[in-house]
Amino acid sequence: MSGLKINDISMRFDLPNGGSVQALKNVTLDIKKGELLSILGPSGCGKTTLLNIVAGFLAPTEGQTILNDKKVEGPSLERGMVFQQGALFEWMSVRKNVSFGPDMKGMPKAESKIIVDRLLDIVGLQEFKEKAVYELSGGMQQRVALARCLANDPDVILMDEPLGALDALTREKMQGLVLKLWKETGKTIILITHSVEEALLLGERLIVMAPRPGRIHKEYRLPFAELGVGKDLREVKKHKDFGKTREEILTMIWDMEEEIMGRTESAA
Amino acid sequence: MSILLIYIMIFLGCMIGYKLVSGFLTKEHDYTSLKTVTFGDESSVESNRPASIMSIIAIFFIWGSFTGSTIVPSFLHVPGAFTGEVSLPYEAKNDAGSTANGQINILVFPNGENPSVEPIDAGTGFAKSEAVKVQAYRSALISQSDLLPDGGAQITSIAGKPIAPGDEFSIDQGLVRMTDKGSIAFEPYKGWQMEPIWLPAPESVVTRFFDLAQNGYQNVTLWENLYWSLYRVLVGFFLGSIVGIPLGYAMGLNSWFRGWFDPIVEFMRPVPPLALIPLIIIWFGIWETGKISLLFLAALWIMVIAARAGVSGVRISKIHAAYSLGASKWQILKNVIVPNSLPDIFTGARVAMGVCWGTVVAAELVAAEKGAGKMIIAASKFQNTDIVLTGIILIGIIGYGIDIMMRVAEKYLIPWKGKG
Ligand SMILES: Nc1ncnc2c1ncn2[C@@H]1O[C@H](COP(=O)(O)OP(=O)(O)OP(=O)(O)O)[C@@H](O)[C@H]1O
Ligand SMILES: [Mg+2]
Numbered sequence: 001m002s003g004l005k006i007n008d009i010s011m012r013f014d015l016p017n018g019g020s021v022q023a024l025k026n027v028t029l030d031i032k033k034g035e036l037l038s039i040l041g042p043s044g045c046g047k048t049t050l051l052n053i054v055a056g057f058l059a060p061t062e063g064q065t066i067l068n069d070k071k072v073e074g075p076s077l078e079r080g081m082v083f084q085q086g087a088l089f090e091w092m093s094v095r096k097n098v099s100f101g102p103d104m105k106g107m108p109k110a111e112s113k114i115i116v117d118r119l120l121d122i123v124g125l126q127e128f129k130e131k132a133v134y135e136l137s138g139g140m141q142q143r144v145a146l147a148r149c150l151a152n153d154p155d156v157i158l159m160d161e162p163l164g165a166l167d168a169l170t171r172e173k174m175q176g177l178v179l180k181l182w183k184e185t186g187k188t189i190i191l192i193t194h195s196v197e198e199a200l201l202l203g204e205r206l207i208v209m210a211p212r213p214g215r216i217h218k219e220y221r222l223p224f225a226e227l228g229v230g231k232d233l234r235e236v237k238k239h240k241d242f243g244k245t246r247e248e249i250l251t252m253i254w255d256m257e258e259e260i261m262g263r264t265e266s267a268a
Numbered sequence: 269m270s271i272l273l274i275y276i277m278i279f280l281g282c283m284i285g286y287k288l289v290s291g292f293l294t295k296e297h298d299y300t301s302l303k304t305v306t307f308g309d310e311s312s313v314e315s316n317r318p319a320s321i322m323s324i325i326a327i328f329f330i331w332g333s334f335t336g337s338t339i340v341p342s343f344l345h346v347p348g349a350f351t352g353e354v355s356l357p358y359e360a361k362n363d364a365g366s367t368a369n370g371q372i373n374i375l376v377f378p379n380g381e382n383p384s385v386e387p388i389d390a391g392t393g394f395a396k397s398e399a400v401k402v403q404a405y406r407s408a409l410i411s412q413s414d415l416l417p418d419g420g421a422q423i424t425s426i427a428g429k430p431i432a433p434g435d436e437f438s439i440d441q442g443l444v445r446m447t448d449k450g451s452i453a454f455e456p457y458k459g460w461q462m463e464p465i466w467l468p469a470p471e472s473v474v475t476r477f478f479d480l481a482q483n484g485y486q487n488v489t490l491w492e493n494l495y496w497s498l499y500r501v502l503v504g505f506f507l508g509s510i511v512g513i514p515l516g517y518a519m520g521l522n523s524w525f526r527g528w529f530d531p532i533v534e535f536m537r538p539v540p541p542l543a544l545i546p547l548i549i550i551w552f553g554i555w556e557t558g559k560i561s562l563l564f565l566a567a568l569w570i571m572v573i574a575a576r577a578g579v580s581g582v583r584i585s586k587i588h589a590a591y592s593l594g595a596s597k598w599q600i601l602k603n604v605i606v607p608n609s610l611p612d613i614f615t616g617a618r619v620a621m622g623v624c625w626g627t628v629v630a631a632e633l634v635a636a637e638k639g640a641g642k643m644i645i646a647a648s649k650f651q652n653t654d655i656v657l658t659g660i661i662l663i664g665i666i667g668y669g670i671d672i673m674m675r676v677a678e679k680y681l682i683p684w685k686g687k688g
Contacts, residue, residue: 057588077594087585090684091607101593134687152593207431 004031009063011049011214023049023211024060033155034186036225038193038203040249042256046214047192051158054190055079067155075131077101080154082145088133094120094144095129101152112151119147122184123177139170146181153218158174159191163198175201175233181199183229196249200224200242201233208249210256218252220245270460275330282322290318296380305630328470336461337469346460349404351378354441354454357428360395362421370415372426374408375401376441376456394418405463407455415452422450468654476654485655486646488638494662496638499622500556504563508620512568513571513613516575517605526576528670533572541566542681554635559628560645566627567620574616578609611678611685618674625667 006029013021023046033035039047052058054065056075065072067079081087088097095116096103120126123143125136133141143160143179149157162178163171175198182189193199199206204225210217222245228236235243308310332340338350339461356372370391379384388399396415402408415423424430426444429437437444442456464472518525519533544565552558582605591602632641640663647655678685 041601055588055592057591075588075591077592079592081589081592083585083589086583087589089586089604089607090687091610091682100590100595104590104593104595104603132684132687134684146594148589154592 003033003068005029005066006031006050006054007064007066009050009053009060009065011046011053011058012061018209022213023038024053025215027063027214027216029207029216031188031190033188036189036191036202036204037207038191038199038205039207039209040193040196040199040253041209041214041217042211042253042260043194045209045211047209048160049214050209051160051190051192054156055081055158060084077105077152080152080157082142082149082157082159084161085138085141085165087143090132090134090140092133093130094125094133094136097133097144098147098188100148115151116147119150122181123147131138137170139166139174142166142174146177150181150185150187154187156188156190159189161192161194164194171198172233176228178202179225179229182225195235196246196253199249200246201228201236206249208252211260216258220247271330271334275326278326278329282319282326286318286322290595300687327352331470333466334460334462335464335469337471339470348461349459349463350441350457351404352441353607354439354456356426356452356454357642358395358415358423358426360416360421360423362394362418367424368421369393370395371397371456372410372415372452373397373399374454374456375399376404377401378404394421395423402454402456404456405458407453409447409453410454412450412452414479423452426452426640465651465653468657472654473657477658477662480655485643488643490643490662493638493640493643494666496636497625497628497632497640498666500559500563500628501621503619504560504628505567505617505624507560507564507581508567508624509571509617511564512571513575516572517579517601519572519608520576520579521601521605529572533569537569537573541623542630545631549634554631559631559636561622562631563627566623570616570623571613571619572611575609576621577616578612579605581612582608610682614674614678614682614685616669618678621670621674622667625663629663
């Protein structure tokens, strides 16, 4: 069966002082091919840890990740990553960054050129092709990161707060772009965010995680991503369920944060 | 002391003068000039170009003024040493109680000249007249037996002033002293200017530079000397880099390498290369092998540390991204780690070049057949201060030139520096 299975994953970090942090506990997720999944949760609930495990950068203490019936053992090009910022190669031009994956595979220049040109058209950076990445704005840099990831044609795209460092306006535009790319390419996308609105807009399915130990708290199935494709996202936000769900999730996360605060206060 | 005071006065004078003058000039209205908080805001403190220019002029001014240089108008010279003629009439008394008058003519001539003395009629009395010459800054001694050859007589006054053995007095042109044995010593006034053997005038350094450029020194041309110094620096630096950079990479990438070499590197890093010279001489001798080994060691640790810092400085998300894009370890090394470490390596190379340049000159001072350091140490033995100064200035210019070249190269080769 094709798809991504996160199978009963637990992650415990042993600390140098002898203690340990249970970053994840018994997390199980079944993600269908082509699904758009957003993950939300208070800071420190293990979102990045989970994504790093799926990407293969970390081995979980228990459980396993299975992609297309194969166990994930390490990073590989069927699982692409988009980071918050600073993961582009500043010594390469925009074009070189995007063709990094194909180049590493040893793809002939003529072939990779077609891929790169098509992706730069999609993200709207054709005219910045030969520019150095540090000459680009933050939003443009994230578009390069998206294109670079897509150039390898991965099965799954993992995004850890990809739009977190952008201003509100650019962020909204980029959310539209992510939806467009999702629809056009049919990729499985897992997106971590701190913004409840973004999670609602960019998640067919939304997972709310709870901390200590990091676990899945609640799951939603949402219509907004489908509705938003190619539309003005501000219209989608006016949908009657949007506000309601947002309030519900915000309250949920608030309660979790409150609980953490209370716990640390009583500990002190 | 007086030089320091003059320097401080020039500094303050230029600063206040510039403030006054620039107050009348049209103000620039760039971003920095509009800042109201500047004290403590490092970014608003730019190097003041006119101040730098005035600083250089001030140095040449003081240098010229204290050496009586032609580049400074003569009314701005500090008082120089006396040159010219002094006449000292004297009176002597013999045992019989009779007196006689004689005269001492002293010609004080400037350094580098050698005039002939106009003879003077010795006179008829028992006190003879005498003409002598003496170079500026030296002192003349006129023995009693020349002035009073008959013996049994004593000089009682000079230039109208009574004098006895051991006495001394000043006149405008210098100091007159009678030794215990009755001879007359004259020390011409030395003034405030430096004797050329301590500090030659700027123009004589320039002249010497052209002389060295054409004729060399001790059968070695200037260019040969500089070439040898540069050659040693480049070879030592090159060897240090080709060993140091891979070692630094290995230390940044592998914990066994890091553990193994950390104690060595951390121990060797604070040892100044000059402190190794004695050991190097014992091991390799001081000739070419010794000097190159020394420079190799000087560059090695700096390059190791720079390469290690370059590897450690790579953002983990870049490495993760490269792995997720399907790069192998070698591809990551070549396409991510190496380019990412280049800024650090370049900074290290700049430091290493500076240290090597300083070390080579010092090593050549100890022993060498050719080289900038050898030239100045040989010249200093013969008190050819102008050659020493020329050499020091050239060493400074070359060191500065190397640094500027490295900076320009850095700008072109790694434009992404600090932009990550
Ligand atoms: N290398 C590590 N060593 C020890 N503890 C770690 C390590 N990495 C993460 N943790 C701990 O695991 C927990 C989860 O961290 P994680 O970075 O996954 O949180 P997050 O949900 O991504 O937070 P944020 O929203 O702030 O990015 C935290 O309590 C953190 O302190
Ligand atoms: Mg995180």
